[in-house]
Amino acid sequence: MEFQTILYEVKEHIATITLNLPEVRNPLTEKLVTELIQAIKLADLDEQVHAMILTGRGKSFSAGGNLNEFKRTSEKDVPTLYFEGKSSTELFKLGATVQTPMIAAVNGAALGGGTGLVAMCHVAIASTSAKLGLTELKLGIVPFVILPWVRRAVGNRKVMEMMLKAEVLTAEDACKYNLVHQVVEPERLGEEVWNTAKIIASHSPLAVKLALDSYFTTEQMDFMKSFDYLSNLRLVSFKSEDLKEGASAFLEKRVPDWKGV
Numbered sequence: 358m359e360f361q362t363i364l365y366e367v368k369e370h371i372a373t374i375t376l377n378l379p380e381v382r383n384p385l386t387e388k389l390v391t392e393l394i395q396a397i398k399l400a401d402l403d404e405q406v407h408a409m410i411l412t413g414r415g416k417s418f419s420a421g422g423n424l425n426e427f428k429r430t431s432e433k434d435v436p437t438l439y440f441e442g443k444s445s446t447e448l449f450k451l452g453a454t455v456q457t458p459m460i461a462a463v464n465g466a467a468l469g470g471g472t473g474l475v476a477m478c479h480v481a482i483a484s485t486s487a488k489l490g491l492t493e494l495k496l497g498i499v500p501f502v503i504l505p506w507v508r509r510a511v512g513n514r515k516v517m518e519m520m521l522k523a524e525v526l527t528a529e530d531a532c533k534y535n536l537v538h539q540v541v542e543p544e545r546l547g548e549e550v551w552n553t554a555k556i557i558a559s560h561s562p563l564a565v566k567l568a569l570d571s572y573f574t575t576e577q578m579d580f581m582k583s584f585d586y587l588s589n590l591r592l593v594s595f596k597s598e599d600l601k602e603g604a605s606a607f608l609e610k611r612v613p614d615w616k617g618v
Contacts, residue, residue: 361388362376363377363389363396365396365400367405371409371551371555372403372457373409374410374412376412382416382419382466383413383414383419384419384422385419385422385471390448394444394451397409398451401455404562404617407558408554408557410461410551411462411474411478412463412464413464415465417464417471418462418466418471418487419466419471421469421471421472421493422470445502455569457566458479458565458569460481460482462482462547463528463537464487465484465488467483467487467489468488468489468490469492472489472536473500473503473506473507475489476503476507477503477506479569480538482537482539482540482549482553483528483541484540485529487528488527490523490526491519499520507536510536515534560615561597561603561613561617562599562617563597563599563615567593571587598616599613
């Protein structure tokens with residue numbers, strides 16, 4: 358598949374998806390969002406891909422929404438805006454529906470929608486040069502689509518403060534708020550993210566899929582019913598070839614040969 362606004366590469370069972378509009382700080386244009394959705398789905402459907410890395414080319418991860426497109430919204434009718442919004446919503450639903458873990462390599466500024474992308478990823482590692490924040494109110498808009506992900510990461514009270522103050526956070530503060538899991542020096546970011554991806558990709562693909570299923574399906578489920586769902590789901594794991602292989606490999610002190618079934 359040919360992309361114009363992103364770069365896509367698969368190596369050692371890891372797909373790297375790079376936002377590729379560095380001259381304008383990788384904004385979430387309509388074109389880029391469409392291609393990003395396609396790339397994430399492409400990686401998720403590829404049985405050879407066991408982990409994804411999402412990053413930005415240049416000095417920024419993503420500056421968020423495209424201001425030039427925002428300026429033209431008054432010229433569009435409501436149905437047009439509605440369907441454009443559905444595309445953006447589809448992107449941010451992917452974090453809860455993909456079966457392949459996503460790792461954010463936050464190489465620079467990740468503001469507005471960029472912060473939403475970071476919060477959506479299952480693991481997020483940031484450079485000390487990264488900046489994050491919900492800066493939308495400064496522009497007269499609200500972080501509508503990304504609010505669920507940021508709220509999940511930082512909690513209700515903190516996301517309210519972030520929205521209303523619209524401040525830019527350092528990478529260290531973002532880590533304290535749980536927006537990112539780890540902060541490293543810029544020269545170590547690529548290596549640290551790759552090592553994390555390699556660890557995840559080394560696990561049973563089936564077990565990883567079941568882990569994501571377990572987490573997202575039971576998150577909003579009734580507490581007692583969640584035990585029943587997980588008890589049923591573990592039957593898939595207990596009868597899998599990967600469990601047999603994992604147990605055998607451990608006892609035989611060798612690297613497992615996963616089949617993903």
